[in-house]
Amino acid sequence: MLAVLLGPPGAGKGTQAGRVSDSFGIPQISTGDILRENVRTGTRLGERARAFMEKGELVPDGLIVDLIAERIEQPDAEGGFLLDGFPRTIPQAVALDDLLRQKRRTLDGVVLIDVGDEEIVQRIGGRYLCRGCGRDTNMPGLESGPGTCPHCGGELYQRDDDRPETVLRRLKVYRELTAPLVEYYEGKGLLQVVDGTGSVDEVGGRILHVLHQMQVEHVK
Numbered sequence: 001m002l003a004v005l006l007g008p009p010g011a012g013k014g015t016q017a018g019r020v021s022d023s024f025g026i027p028q029i030s031t032g033d034i035l036r037e038n039v040r041t042g043t044r045l046g047e048r049a050r051a052f053m054e055k056g057e058l059v060p061d062g063l064i065v066d067l068i069a070e071r072i073e074q075p076d077a078e079g080g081f082l083l084d085g086f087p088r089t090i091p092q093a094v095a096l097d098d099l100l101r102q103k104r105r106t107l108d109g110v111v112l113i114d115v116g117d118e119e120i121v122q123r124i125g126g127r128y129l130c131r132g133c134g135r136d137t138n139m140p141g142l143e144s145g146p147g148t149c150p151h152c153g154g155e156l157y158q159r160d161d162d163r164p165e166t167v168l169r170r171l172k173v174y175r176e177l178t179a180p181l182v183e184y185y186e187g188k189g190l191l192q193v194v195d196g197t198g199s200v201d202e203v204g205g206r207i208l209h210v211l212h213q214m215q216v217e218h219v220k
C-alpha cells in the first residue's frame with residue numbers, strides 16, 4: 001500500500017493515519033511530525049522551518065522534498081507507506097511522482113478527508129497535547145484552561161500554530177496551495193473523497209474501506 005491522506009488542517013489526517021498504518025502494517029510518514037521533531041531538537045532543518053510553521057505558512061518545497069526523499073529510502077518504507085501532510089503543493093506532488101518513478105513504484109490512491117471550516121476551527125481550538133504521554137485530548141469549547149492530561153496526569157499544551165489567527169491562515173494556505181491537488185489527483189484517477197465528519201471510528205471505517213478497495217483495484 002502506497003497512499004496519501006489529503007485534507008485541510010484539522011481534518012483528521014494524523015488521527016486516521018495512525019489507524020491506517022496499524023491496519024496495513026506500513027509506516028505513517030507525517031511531514032508535520034518530522035518538522036516538529038526537528039524544531040524541538042533544534043536541528044538546522046528545524047531552525048529553518050520554525051518561522052514558517054509558526055506563521056501557518058508552508059515550509060519551502062525544496063526542504064520538504066529532500067526530507068521525503070530521504071525518509072522513503074528507509075528500510076521500513078520498502079513495503080509501502082502512508083503519506084500524511086505531503087504533498088501539499090503541485091510542485092511537491094510532481095516531485096513525489098518523480099521519486100516514485102525512480103523507484104518503479106506508483107501510488108495506489110489518494111484519500112481526501114472532507115471536513116467544513118466551521119468544524120475544523122472547533123476541532124483545532126479544542127486540541128490539547130500532553131507533554132508526558134504525547135496524547136491528543138480534544139476539549140472543544142474549553143474556556144477555563146486545559147488542566148491536566150486525563151490519561152497520565154501530565155501537563156497539557158496547545159501547538160503554537162493552533163492559535164485562532166494562525167488556524168485561519170493555515171486554512172487560507174490550504175485553499176490556495178493544497179486544494180489544487182484535488183484536481184491533480186482526480187485527473188490521474190487516484191482520488192477518493194471520504195466524509196470526515198462523525199466519530200473517529202466512523203471516519204476510520206470509511207477510509208479503510210476505500211483504501212482496501214484501491215488495493216484490490218491495483219492488484220487487478
Ligand code: AP5
Pocket residue numbers: 007008009010011012013014015016031032033035052053054056057058059060064084085086087088092123124126127128136137138161170196197198199200203
Ligand atoms: P501538519 O502537522 O501536517 O498540520 P496540519 O495539516 O495543519 O494538520 P493537523 O495536525 O492540524 O490536522 P490533521 O488533519 O492531522 O488532524 P488531526 O488528526 O490532528 O503541519 C504543520 C505545519 O508544518 C504546516 O502548517 C506547515 O508549516 C508545515 N508542513 C507540514 N507538512 C508540510 C509540507 N508538506 N509542505 C510544507 N510545509 C509543511 O485532528 C485535529 C483535531 O481534531 C485533533 O484534536 C483530533 O483529536 C480531532 N479529531 C480528529 N478526528 C475527529 C473526529 N472525527 N471528530 C472529532 N474530532 C476529531
